[in-house]
Amino acid sequence: MQESVSLHGLRESEGRHAALLDQLAARAAEGDRAAFEEIYNLLVDDLYAYVRGQVRNDTVAEDLVANVFLKAWRSARGYRSDSSSFRRWIFSIARNEVRDHWRTAHRNLPLADFDLSDDVPISAGSDAADARRVIQAALTSLNEEQRQVVLLRYFGNKSHEEIAEILGKREGAVRAQLMRALRQMRKVMGDAET
Amino acid sequence: MLRRRPDNTFEYRDIERALYAHAPRPLSADRRDALRSRVFANLGAQDAPARPLFARPAAERWVAIPVGAGIAATVIAATNYLIEQDRTAGGDSARTAVAGGSVTVDGVAGARARAGQVIAATSPSWVAIGETVSVGLEAGSSFSFGYSGDRLALLLNSGNHHILSTQAFLEVHGDGWTARMAGPGALDVSIRQWMTSLQAIEGETLVYFNGEVRTLRPGDPPLLILNTPADTPPSGPGGSPGQGGSNQQGPSGSGQQPSQSSPAGDSATDDRSPGKPIPASGGPANPPAGASEGGPATSSSAPGQATPGGDSGYGSENSGAGAGAGGDSSPGNSGESSAGGNSGENANPNSNAGGNSADGTPGYSDQSNAGGNSAENANPNSNAGGNNGDGSPGNSGESNAGGNNGEGTPGNSGESNAGGNNGEGTPGNSGESNAGGNNGDGGSSPGNSGESNAGGNSGENANPNSNAGGNSADGTPGNSDQSNAGGNSGENANPDSNAGGNGGNK
Numbered sequence: 001m002q003e004s005v006s007l008h009g010l011r012e013s014e015g016r017h018a019a020l021l022d023q024l025a026a027r028a029a030e031g032d033r034a035a036f037e038e039i040y041n042l043l044v045d046d047l048y049a050y051v052r053g054q055v056r057n058d059t060v061a062e063d064l065v066a067n068v069f070l071k072a073w074r075s076a077r078g079y080r081s082d083s084s085s086f087r088r089w090i091f092s093i094a095r096n097e098v099r100d101h102w103r104t105a106h107r108n109l110p111l112a113d114f115d116l117s118d119d120v121p122i123s124a125g126s127d128a129a130d131a132r133r134v135i136q137a138a139l140t141s142l143n144e145e146q147r148q149v150v151l152l153r154y155f156g157n158k159s160h161e162e163i164a165e166i167l168g169k170r171e172g173a174v175r176a177q178l179m180r181a182l183r184q185m186r187k188v189m190g191d192a193e194t
Numbered sequence: 195m196l197r198r199r200p201d202n203t204f205e206y207r208d209i210e211r212a213l214y215a216h217a218p219r220p221l222s223a224d225r226r227d228a229l230r231s232r233v234f235a236n237l238g239a240q241d242a243p244a245r246p247l248f249a250r251p252a253a254e255r256w257v258a259i260p261v262g263a264g265i266a267a268t269v270i271a272a273t274n275y276l277i278e279q280d281r282t283a284g285g286d287s288a289r290t291a292v293a294g295g296s297v298t299v300d301g302v303a304g305a306r307a308r309a310g311q312v313i314a315a316t317s318p319s320w321v322a323i324g325e326t327v328s329v330g331l332e333a334g335s336s337f338s339f340g341y342s343g344d345r346l347a348l349l350l351n352s353g354n355h356h357i358l359s360t361q362a363f364l365e366v367h368g369d370g371w372t373a374r375m376a377g378p379g380a381l382d383v384s385i386r387q388w389m390t391s392l393q394a395i396e397g398e399t400l401v402y403f404n405g406e407v408r409t410l411r412p413g414d415p416p417l418l419i420l421n422t423p424a425d426t427p428p429s430g431p432g433g434s435p436g437q438g439g440s441n442q443q444g445p446s447g448s449g450q451q452p453s454q455s456s457p458a459g460d461s462a463t464d465d466r467s468p469g470k471p472i473p474a475s476g477g478p479a480n481p482p483a484g485a486s487e488g489g490p491a492t493s494s495s496a497p498g499q500a501t502p503g504g505d506s507g508y509g510s511e512n513s514g515a516g517a518g519a520g521g522d523s524s525p526g527n528s529g530e531s532s533a534g535g536n537s538g539e540n541a542n543p544n545s546n547a548g549g550n551s552a553d554g555t556p557g558y559s560d561q562s563n564a565g566g567n568s569a570e571n572a573n574p575n576s577n578a579g580g581n582n583g584d585g586s587p588g589n590s591g592e593s594n595a596g597g598n599n600g601e602g603t604p605g606n607s608g609e610s611n612a613g614g615n616n617g618e619g620t621p622g623n624s625g626e627s628n629a630g631g632n633n634g635d636g637g638s639s640p641g642n643s644g645e646s647n648a649g650g651n652s653g654e655n656a657n658p659n660s661n662a663g664g665n666s667a668d669g670t671p672g673n674s675d676q677s678n679a680g681g682n683s684g685e686n687a688n689p690d691s692n693a694g695g696n697g698g699n700k
Contacts, residue, residue: 036237040230045220048226049220052221053217053218062225062229065229070238073237074240077240077241135213138209150213154213154214155217155218185209186206
């Protein structure tokens with residue numbers, strides 16, 4: 001019951017958030033920098049977490065996030081401010097930015113370059129490098145859609161509903177995608193540890 | 195830490211924990227401020243908004259027709275040309291129709307028609323009537339025209355018509371309805387076997403039907419009016435399928451026989467209200483009981499007015515009005531968007547929202563909406579599987595709810611949402627994510643949820659495989675071997691789940 005109440009509250013909150021973003025986007029489309037700064041404050045952490053999980057280091061991530069905001073500003077008039085999908089819109093800019101980055105670098109995907117945090121060992125008795133290697137291998141084994149979902153969920157701390165909104169999918173499909181990703185990761189991690 | 199299990203696998207929650215632990219560090223406050231400064235120092239000019247796909251030229255007010263945007267402009271241009279040609283040739287176009295494209299007039303190929311003659315298009319065509327009215331016709335469409343005094347009136351027979359008028363008043367007649375275009379305007383009329391759709395594109399149109407009057411304005415959803423069936427089929431038995439589909443999770447209680455989580459119950463009830471035109475709302479599916487677009491009406495009653503909860507008769511935003519189920523004819527098919535028809539015995543093979551069948555095979559939906567309903571037979575392929583009174587309902591390959599079943603085996607949902615619900619038998623399975631099926635009170639096992647969410651609910655028996663196990667009033671609850679909570683049981687324990695079940699008595 002408590003969970004359903006909190007879920008309900010979360011959804012209400014997300015709905016308000018989407019409406020607020022739409023209002024700010026409408027103002028930004030008229031050249032209102034203050035509104036755009038509010039958008040920046042609301043989304044920069046999410047976008048950074050999303051981008052950072054897919055590139056080699058902090059500097060590249062910051063470059064890409066800056067580009068995302070600059071492109072969002074430049075194209076602000078192209079966003080339909082009544083569509084409640086600003087977050088999806090700006091994340092799609094980020095997704096393309098990451099793709100362009102790797103395309104420019106003549107790399108298909110940042111598969112082996114997940115620069116994971118080394119704060120916590122993942123396996124008793126194994127060193128952190130091995131643990132990261134296992135996680136990296138598992139992430140590498142995912143297809144792009146699965147990886148997007150995993151990154152948003154675990155690196156971006158997004159709810160299923162938020163991920164669905166960002167990726168333009170159904171929440172059920174996101175859950176299924178995530179579960180397939182975890183299953184794949186479990187398989188790879190099992191193989192790697194064997 | 196990652197904990198390897200005896201079967202040499204890891205638990206999902208440990209993988210999740212590892213991912214959380216290895217998430218990249220967030221942006222620090224100073225880096226965030228630095229980034230902000232960098233972004234705002236480089237904000238340049240904004241791009242101009244993208245030009246709308248279809249602009250409206252000053253002289254042609256018809257171009258902005260959303261469906262077949264070029265049609266109206268083509269009609270205007272073509273009919274103007276035709277009128278000019280006719281005038282040059284000495285014709286009197288005042289009370290004569292001049293057609294371009296490929297049309298027949300009273301069944302004979304021709305280009306000029308008089309009042310009362312039936313003009314039928316064999317390919318996309320256009321017809322100018324006088325100098326103020328133009329009609330674009332899609333292939334297979336037909337109409338005639340006439341005069342009441344000086345007033346022109348169109349009588350539409352079949353197909354899709356794009357009517358453009360620059361005169362002060364134009365009357366358009368159809369099967370059981372009359373539309374009056376109050377001034378210059380554009381009206382789209384689509385006549386299908388069981389239903390007529392009217393949509394004002396420009397200007398206001400008053401529509402009279404069944405003693406009602408409706409004003410259509412640009413931007414309004416289409417007004418859908420059920421046609422009078424040419425041959426009324428005999429009354430069909432009417433199915434009595436089970437409960438409606440569910441995207442909800444199953445279990446939540448403990449020690450109780452769970453209720454079915456079916457927000458929309460189907461029923462091919464005999465309680466079919468008289469047919470009424472129903473404007474397509476564009477909203478989410480609230481399908482009518484035993485009713486959907488294109489379906490034949492029963493002999494015993496007029497086509498059904500939609501009532502919330504039930505089979506997906508016309509749930510989609512493109513859907514049409516309801517028609518009663520239970521006859522013997524084949525239901526209507528919908529190629530792309532709308533709901534399928536209802537049939538007493540036959541299938542609706544192609545519609546998105548499949549047809550409903552009292553006795554036969556229901557329709558299939560390969561793309562989007564709800565499958566058909568069947569009293570006895572299965573709907574194997576629809577996304578939201580069919581509902582079934584006695585037999586096997588449909589399966590849902592990817593997304594939505596499996597079928598519902600009164601007595602037999604319900605549908606399965608391959609990937610995501612809820613499995614089927616079952617009154618007495620085995621409920622459906624949900625392959626990947628959401629809730630398994632629910633089982634009312636039979637002796638069968640509840641549904642299984644392959645990977646993630648709640649299993650089914652069972653009156654007496656166990657749900658052996660779901661992650662969040664089922665709930666059982668009397669038997670063994672489900673087991674969850676991966677992630678979530680086990681089942682709840684009135685009497686028995688759930689020995690294996692991660693978060694174990696709740697035992698009422700043990």
